[in-house]
Amino acid sequence: MGLFSSSNTSPEYLALVTRWDTFIQKLRDRYSEVMTSAEGPLNDMMNGIQYDSIVFINVNTGLKNQTVDALSKKGDEGWTKMSSELYKINATSSDINNLHQKLNDFQNWIALEFEKYEVKIFADAARKILENVKQHINESKLHRCTQCAAELPIKVYSFMAVNLKCDSCGSVNTYQPDDRVRALEYYVLNHLAEEQAFDLKIKGRHDRSAAKEYYLKYYGYLMDNVPEKKDFYKRDMDERISWVEKGRDPYIN
Numbered sequence: 430m431g432l433f434s435s436s437n438t439s440p441e442y443l444a445l446v447t448r449w450d451t452f453i454q455k456l457r458d459r460y461s462e463v464m465t466s467a468e469g470p471l472n473d474m475m476n477g478i479q480y481d482s483i484v485f486i487n488v489n490t491g492l493k494n495q496t497v498d499a500l501s502k503k504g505d506e507g508w509t510k511m512s513s514e515l516y517k518i519n520a521t522s523s524d525i526n527n528l529h530q531k532l533n534d535f536q537n538w539i540a541l542e543f544e545k546y547e548v549k550i551f552a553d554a555a556r557k558i559l560e561n562v563k564q565h566i567n568e569s570k571l572h573r574c575t576q577c578a579a580e581l582p583i584k585v586y587s588f589m590a591v592n593l594k595c596d597s598c599g600s601v602n603t604y605q606p607d608d609r610v611r612a613l614e615y616y617v618l619n620h621l622a623e624e625q626a627f628d629l630k631i632k633g634r635h636d637r638s639a640a641k642e643y644y645l646k647y648y649g650y651l652m653d654n655v656p657e658k659k660d661f662y663k664r665d666m667d668e669r670i671s672w673v674e675k676g677r678d679p680y681i682n
């Protein structure tokens with residue numbers, strides 16, 4: 430409270446504060462209710478997934494509409510009424526701002542809670558998908574040269590087609606990774622990378638060095654797990670870090 434501003438502590442104002450706090454608390458409770466009632470269906474979907482997490486993309490869009498979008502909008506509508514009540518009792522602008530801040534806090538909170546939920550559900554799905562893929566990929570299967578049948582040193586968990594020259598006959602074989610393995614990059618690794626770097630991402634919204642650390646950690650994870658695409662990820666990483674350094678990172682926010 431500034432030196433020259435006075436707080437409006439009239440009973441009318443205090444009644445509006447209570448009304449507003451109750452209203453915002455109801456919005457928070459509503460969020461928890463919707464998310465709790467979604468748990469059962471989400472678990473069923475989780476049990477049903479095989480090699481991708483596409484099902485959660487649509488579900489999350491619906492859930493987000495019902496929660497973040499609908500409840501934020503409800504908050505804005507509530508504010509329209511509340512601010513006219515505040516003008517009626519001649520509330521000071523700092524009192525008005527304080528109440529409006531509670532709405533901003535709520536809207537930031539719900540957006541972040543939903544983001545955390547999304548990171549977690551895609552990471553849980555990633556672990557499930559990885560388990561499924563591992564069960565179906567035979568790592569000990571031999572890969573043989575199409576010309577001379579000599580054994581080729583194939584890395585089963587690769588994410589790009591590779592051309593391998595056969596040591597025995599010199600002919601070039603193209604190895605296409607299994608589609609399920611290839612899909613690990615998008616349905617597993619990205620999400621696990623995001624999960625383990627997510628706290629830095631949040632911090633990075635207010636702190637440039639944390640934002641840089643986020644990209645180092647996120648891309649570091651991908652580079653460790655997809656060494657054949659190391660250069661590709663490094664370019665992406667360097668580009669994003671340079672955006673951070675210019676203070677204009679469009680991705681993290």
Ligand SMILES: [Zn+2]
Pocket residue numbers: 574575576577578579595596597598599600
């Ligand atoms: Zn050969």
